[in-house]
Amino acid sequence: MTYIAKPKLRHPGIPVNKLGFTHRDYEGSISTLCAGCGHDSISFAIIQACFELNIAPHRVAKLSGIGCSSKTPDYLLGQSHGFNSVHGRMPSVLTGANLANKELLYLGVSGDGDSASIGLGQFVHCVRRGVNMVYITENNGVYGLTKGQFSATADKGSKSKAGGFNADSPLDLVSMALMVGATFVGRSFSGDKAQMVPLIMAAMSHPGPAFIDIVSPCVAFNNHAGSTKAYDFVREHNEAVNRLDLMEPRASIKVEYAPGTTEEVALHDGSTLRLSKLAADYDPFDRIGAMNYLQSRAAAGELVTGLIYMDNNAKDMHANLNTVDAALNRLSEKDLCPGSKGLAAYNASHS
Amino acid sequence: MSGASVSEASRQASGAVNGPSVAGMKPTDIANPDYFHKVVDCQWACPAHTPVPEYIRMIAAGRYADAYMVNWHSNVFPGVLGRTCDRPCEPACRRGRVEEVTKKAEPVAICRLKRVAADNKTDVKHRMPAPAAQKNGKRVALIGAGPASLTVARDLLPLGYEVVLYDGDANAGGMMRTQIPKFRLPETVLDEEVNYILDLKPELRLGQKITSLKSLLAEKYDAVFVGCGAPRGRELDIPGRKEADANVHIGIDWLASVSFGHTTKIGKRVIVLGGGNTAMDCCRTSRRLGGEQVNVVVRSGFGEMKASPWEKEDAMHEGIPIHNFLVPVEFLNSGGKLTGVRFQKVKAETDAKGRRSLVPSGEPDVVMECDDVLVAVGQENAFPWIERDVGLEFDKWDMPVVNPATFQSTNPRVFFGGDAAFGPKNIIWAVAHGHDAAISMDLLCQGKDVGQRPPPMVNLSSQKMGIHEWSYDNDISNDHRFKVPHAPIEKTLKDVKLEVELGFDLKQAFAEAERCLNCDVQTVFDTPKCIECDACVDICPMDCITFTANGAEEDLRHRLTAPALHPDQDLYISTALKTGRVMAKDEDLCLHCGLCAERCPTGAWDMQKFLLNAPKTGYACHK
Numbered sequence: 001m002t003y004i005a006k007p008k009l010r011h012p013g014i015p016v017n018k019l020g021f022t023h024r025d026y027e028g029s030i031s032t033l034c035a036g037c038g039h040d041s042i043s044f045a046i047i048q049a050c051f052e053l054n055i056a057p058h059r060v061a062k063l064s065g066i067g068c069s070s071k072t073p074d075y076l077l078g079q080s081h082g083f084n085s086v087h088g089r090m091p092s093v094l095t096g097a098n099l100a101n102k103e104l105l106y107l108g109v110s111g112d113g114d115s116a117s118i119g120l121g122q123f124v125h126c127v128r129r130g131v132n133m134v135y136i137t138e139n140n141g142v143y144g145l146t147k148g149q150f151s152a153t154a155d156k157g158s159k160s161k162a163g164g165f166n167a168d169s170p171l172d173l174v175s176m177a178l179m180v181g182a183t184f185v186g187r188s189f190s191g192d193k194a195q196m197v198p199l200i201m202a203a204m205s206h207p208g209p210a211f212i213d214i215v216s217p218c219v220a221f222n223n224h225a226g227s228t229k230a231y232d233f234v235r236e237h238n239e240a241v242n243r244l245d246l247m248e249p250r251a252s253i254k255v256e257y258a259p260g261t262t263e264e265v266a267l268h269d270g271s272t273l274r275l276s277k278l279a280a281d282y283d284p285f286d287r288i289g290a291m292n293y294l295q296s297r298a299a300a301g302e303l304v305t306g307l308i309y310m311d312n313n314a315k316d317m318h319a320n321l322n323t324v325d326a327a328l329n330r331l332s333e334k335d336l337c338p339g340s341k342g343l344a345a346y347n348a349s350h351s
Numbered sequence: 352m353s354g355a356s357v358s359e360a361s362r363q364a365s366g367a368v369n370g371p372s373v374a375g376m377k378p379t380d381i382a383n384p385d386y387f388h389k390v391v392d393c394q395w396a397c398p399a400h401t402p403v404p405e406y407i408r409m410i411a412a413g414r415y416a417d418a419y420m421v422n423w424h425s426n427v428f429p430g431v432l433g434r435t436c437d438r439p440c441e442p443a444c445r446r447g448r449v450e451e452v453t454k455k456a457e458p459v460a461i462c463r464l465k466r467v468a469a470d471n472k473t474d475v476k477h478r479m480p481a482p483a484a485q486k487n488g489k490r491v492a493l494i495g496a497g498p499a500s501l502t503v504a505r506d507l508l509p510l511g512y513e514v515v516l517y518d519g520d521a522n523a524g525g526m527m528r529t530q531i532p533k534f535r536l537p538e539t540v541l542d543e544e545v546n547y548i549l550d551l552k553p554e555l556r557l558g559q560k561i562t563s564l565k566s567l568l569a570e571k572y573d574a575v576f577v578g579c580g581a582p583r584g585r586e587l588d589i590p591g592r593k594e595a596d597a598n599v600h601i602g603i604d605w606l607a608s609v610s611f612g613h614t615t616k617i618g619k620r621v622i623v624l625g626g627g628n629t630a631m632d633c634c635r636t637s638r639r640l641g642g643e644q645v646n647v648v649v650r651s652g653f654g655e656m657k658a659s660p661w662e663k664e665d666a667m668h669e670g671i672p673i674h675n676f677l678v679p680v681e682f683l684n685s686g687g688k689l690t691g692v693r694f695q696k697v698k699a700e701t702d703a704k705g706r707r708s709l710v711p712s713g714e715p716d717v718v719m720e721c722d723d724v725l726v727a728v729g730q731e732n733a734f735p736w737i738e739r740d741v742g743l744e745f746d747k748w749d750m751p752v753v754n755p756a757t758f759q760s761t762n763p764r765v766f767f768g769g770d771a772a773f774g775p776k777n778i779i780w781a782v783a784h785g786h787d788a789a790i791s792m793d794l795l796c797q798g799k800d801v802g803q804r805p806p807p808m809v810n811l812s813s814q815k816m817g818i819h820e821w822s823y824d825n826d827i828s829n830d831h832r833f834k835v836p837h838a839p840i841e842k843t844l845k846d847v848k849l850e851v852e853l854g855f856d857l858k859q860a861f862a863e864a865e866r867c868l869n870c871d872v873q874t875v876f877d878t879p880k881c882i883e884c885d886a887c888v889d890i891c892p893m894d895c896i897t898f899t900a901n902g903a904e905e906d907l908r909h910r911l912t913a914p915a916l917h918p919d920q921d922l923y924i925s926t927a928l929k930t931g932r933v934m935a936k937d938e939d940l941c942l943h944c945g946l947c948a949e950r951c952p953t954g955a956w957d958m959q960k961f962l963l964n965a966p967k968t969g970y971a972c973h974k
Binding site: 004005010012024031037038043190219 | 448819820885886889893914949953
């Protein structure tokens with residue numbers, strides 16, 4: 001806990017984005033999580049991504065369930081819409097909100113308990129419906145709020161802080177998201193902002209269900225030797241398949257990659273995704289290949305991170321449902337009610 | 352941000368992991384007292400190195416007497432300086448850099464807080480050193496009883512020195528008494544602080560002007576200190592000067608005459624020539640002695656004037672216009688009496704080498720009518736009483752050669768300090784010189800090497816009180832600088848002794864003290880404890896902290912989370928971390944809010960108070 005608010009004074013030389021905001025303008029209230037929590041690092045990656053993408057804060061809706069991870073939307077985007085739902089029920093609330101107003105950017109923030117245990121059914125159905133959103137799980141493998149019991153994503157054989165070993169098989173949310181039709185899937189590590197920020201930016205630019213699983217060490221209950229979600233373990237076993245750089249139209253390119261290893265992908269919003277391949281034969285546009293790769297690397301004890309899969313022709317729920325172009329919450333009675341004449345004509349056509 | 356993709360900072364933050372290892376900056380040596388001392392900008396800038404944040408915290412806590420004593424030990428005249436100091440600390444104050452975002456950045460009112468301590472303290476007499484119980488058999492003479500000599504006296508008397516204090520005036524205090532008008536420095540304040548030193552029982556030889564150093568040296572003193580100031584006001588030798596003599600006065604002499612009560616009146620129309628603080632004192636005093644139309648005329652531009660900005664403000668507030676770019680060329684007389692001054696108009700020009708000079712603008716001359724003129728165009732040192740055959744070398748400007756570290760002249764027994772050493776400066780410089788000269792005189796008298804300076808007393812201690820509790824108030828105030836209230840101008844202009852500034856009341860003083868950023872509470876980084884979780888980077892309100900590959904300073908300064916704006920401010924560099932990166936912190940804009948340490952899960956960051964007491968002779972360090 002920190003008892004003082006983050007001071008309002010800021011560095012006079014920090015950059016300002018196209019909307020005239022600094023990254024400080026995207027902050028929320030001060031975190032109440034334990035000092036050093038990986039979740040806080042993810043919060044600031046989201047802040048950075050929104051700043052870089054020139055997102056107007058009032059055009060974002062941030063939704064969450066229950067848990068350490070689900071508290072975090074309070075610590076970012078203080079000027080955005082927010083909804084803190086019942087445990088595990090964020091995906092349904094998000095789906096409903098998106099149905100009513102598709103013009104907002106939907107950010108679902110959840111954790112391994114909220115999404116892989118109590119909300120598992122909600123999670124898969126929200127993804128398979130193709131809701132246009134960025135769904136982030138802050139995955140630490142333990143129930144931090146209840147003192148560190150293993151969660152459903154804890155690896156088999158992983159050691160708890162109290163000394164016990166996990167006997168159950170882990171749920172892999174990345175594999176599950178791929179299986180049920182997510183059109184953008186990534187995995188990252190809270191200790192690596194350089195990977196996280198562009199990944200979140202790319203997900204925010206993606207017009208379909210985008211899922212990112214972020215391993216986020218719990219400093220209080222799961223950052224010891226024998227844990228597979230500790231800072232040291234993840235740094236040692238992190239196998240990044242690629243590095244990303246999201247560029248706005250006509251942006252100057254600042255980073256030089258070794259020749260022949262990069263690929264540029266034009267996105268539908270006009271920006272360009274530059275992929276720098278770290279695993280030479282990994283193709284993030286091949287869903288089956290991605291699933292195979294994930295399984296084989298997991299068997300070798302490695303954690304695959306980076307952009308795992310992207311469908312550049314993704315469609316979302318509104319396209320599937322063939323809804324009108326306008327946001328439903330803006331349709332007036334005149335738009336929705338045909339009137340008695342119209343009703344009579346409609347009935348007549350079906351007689 | 353237009354055109355940029357992912358921010359440089361976040362990319363580079365981890366780009367280092369795979370990067371080639373390059374020879375980079377050396378890890379910062381925080382054991383070197385200078386490193387953290389520099390971070391305390393105010394203390395570093397203060398010639399006497401007063402531990403400013405330390406006493407400001409005491410003021411906030413209502414411990415005025417403690418705050419006074421912290422000041423007294425380092426600058427000897429807190430009450431005087433709290434009203435008259437040139438405040439080199441304030442332009443250095445970090446607060447003046449971090450508030451830039453509001454466009455109204457102003458430093459903490461350090462000087463006026465010092466006055467709060469002096470005005471509100473309880474009796475501190477019992478906390479003052481007692482006269483030495485035993486004399487050490489050494490005898491020193493101090494020439495001049497101004498701030499420099501009085502400081503030497505204070506530092507040497509408790510050690511048992513027999514100190515003989517000479518001054519041509521009847522009272523001790525020097526220029527503090529004769530040149531600073533009473534409406535800026537009440538006599539009671541000066542008397543109190545001079546008396547703390549006279550209570551240590553120096554042998555007073557007041558009203559006794561030294562006319563020969565040679566005969567003084569013959570009196571078997573073990574050491575002699577020359578602290579007689581810069582006593583000669585510069586003359587303005589232009590046509591008409593002689594005829595106008597009755598109404599042309601040298602500024603510092605005139606101020607002294609007012610101070611002694613010899614002068615009580617001046618003409619209705621007064622011209623003050625000069626742009627320094629003496630000129631400001633002259634014009635404001637004139638307003639109080641009958642001057643109705645008082646004009647300050649300065650050769651240079653307004654911005655280049657030597658007077659402190661607040662002194663110019665105070666003068667203008669009293670209805671005194673300041674005219675710039677006018678060079679006096681003639682005193683105009685009629686019937687043997689001064690009638691005015693003729694000025695040539697000039698403008699500033701910069702030559703190819705970037706040197707600035709004033710050249711005639713070609714416009715017609717300006718004539719200003721007046722009854723009296725005060726000349727305040729500078730002061731000079733003058734040593735007609737020092738014989739040139741006493742082993743004391745003079746330089747090409749006919750000034751004594753003085754070692755700037757030891758204040759020793761080429762005659763090993765003779766020391767200089769204050770304005771007498773290196774020309775006119777300010778009281779706080781005189782005090783600083785006095786401390787150093789006292790150390791030298793002590794070393795000399797003990798038969799030790801004067802060049803072997805004692806180290807400062809330094810302490811670094813954690814301020815952690817609980818998991819996230821600190822012994823200082825780390826919440827940052829958003830208040831802007833408070834203005835010191837003034838007595839009503841109708842009253843102040845009628846009484847040359849009525850103090851203009853009223854000083855902060857205690858509520859304002861508390862709020863102003865809370866603006867201090869506690870820059871002496873240092874962010875101390877312990878590399879082995881760091882797990883590189885980024886918590887400190889994220890929470891830092893000023894984006895001071897970066898984890899990146901090491902590199903040469905020039906390169907590293909371009910790869911920080913936020914741009915390094917002031918290259919004179921140091922980077923704090925850690926040893927290599929587990930990932931091969933280093934922690935680089937730009938000290939420049941750190942608020943010392945301690946959030947990095949609060950959000951650090953492993954205690955790799957800690958907030959530790961750095962207390963430095965500049966070296967002084969024996970007692971002052973231990974008291």
